[in-house]
Amino acid sequence: MEPLRPVVLERLIRYYRYLGEFTARKNVDTITSSQLGTVLHIDPTQVRKDFGAIGLMGISRVGYEVCEVCRAIRLVFGFDHPYPAVMVGAGNLGNALLSYPGFARYGLRIVAAFDNDPKKVGTFITGVEVQGIRSMKPFIRKHGIQMAILTTPVAVSQTIADRLVSAGIKAIWNFSPTRLSVPEDVLIRNEHISLGLAQVAYHLNGLREDEPRRLAILAQPCDEPCNPMEK
Amino acid sequence: MEPLRPVVLERLIRYYRYLGEFTARKNVDTITSSQLGTVLHIDPTQVRKDFGAIGLMGISRVGYEVCEVCRAIRLVFGFDHPYPAVMVGAGNLGNALLSYPGFARYGLRIVAAFDNDPKKVGTFITGVEVQGIRSMKPFIRKHGIQMAILTTPVAVSQTIADRLVSAGIKAIWNFSPTRLSVPEDVLIRNEHISLGLAQVAYHLNGLREDEPRRLAILAQPCDEPCNPMEK
């Protein structure tokens, strides 16, 4: 089977998430593509195509077995084959992610955290000890960890990423708002949260049809740093 | 001007973010579409089209003025016209977001936080007082707030969303992994973090071409809850 496109993976997760709530509420064990489509605002044809892409067969006049769908999705993503990961940067965001139990459902198991702040080293966050950054590479090597979660300041993220790669990491879930350069065989998934904020900002008070306003502002001379950097 | 498509907004933010780092490092005040394209892995033509879409004109043989580009983007998104927002749910994630200064760059100003946990009410998080959930509606009304950030457990998010809408909120930046139902004129931007995790999981140990394994697993009877819900 050829790899599934990201846009398909995204919809599969939406189905999966909804079916979790669905089965919790209703007492039904099948669902039709139109039902799913209606509630998720996805074309029913699309739902069927997506299900077809992961080998699911529906039943005419009935729909799909919820349980079978969920299991197929878990299988496709490998959620039932948990993978260990390390967290780098035990700051505000790192803490929040570490203490969130919801990720276990997607197979994630955070087995260690690393930080270079002496005040943080040695503390425990929901059962995970924060270790010094020096221990990172040996730990990853020793346990054959493939995945890292990166929540360090932008300034050091690339350096850390290089070290992660040299330690053998194959996938980085990156929360720092910067683009990391890594070898081709390493997957970077950027979780650039402020991007979502920007879309909201555009909706709330972005420009629409008042050209004059823009031109007026752009005409002003550009005194200084127009674009303060995110850290 | 017709509204910009989300995919364009996303690229604009990527340009904006890179230019922030770029100007911090280099001492140049212009950049070409190919330079930007190379570093961000975007086709140069695409860069020019995007810039054209927000009314930017480049200079042949020279490129675009970095400062002008940044200001145009700030203008399009309205980053220089800050908007107040309230945070609902001052838990782990809410705390992290509240204490993150980086959002100010995108015009966001979090002016209040609300929670229903008596232990949290009255505490301060980076200068913002956590208030009881009862105060939410009057506060939003009184100050004419349009935006809310939602970091409550899934179980209560819809209820809170309803209350936010009835208080006059026009945009919700939602971090709880559920789909909210709101009137058409209210914008929901979902930041479903675990979606990114799923993509990493797929890369690391998702199915590729071993059909037999899937079929074997799917053939098993479906004893019980195949899909535990995210909270």
Next chain:
DNA sequence: AAGCATTTGTGATTTCTATCACGTTTTAAG
């Protein structure tokens, strides 16, 4: 048992997005 309504699965079509190709403009060098 027959007929009808509903739902799946998929080829055809449309719509949206990204890339190509090329004319035009501008700078720099000979």
Next chain:
DNA sequence: CTTAAAACGTGATAGAAATCACAAATGCTT
């Protein structure tokens, strides 16, 4: 001054993604 190289702007083209349209299958009703 002329010419060449580099960059922009944009119409044409290719490629992806979503939607449509309809045959085939199935369950329900009478």
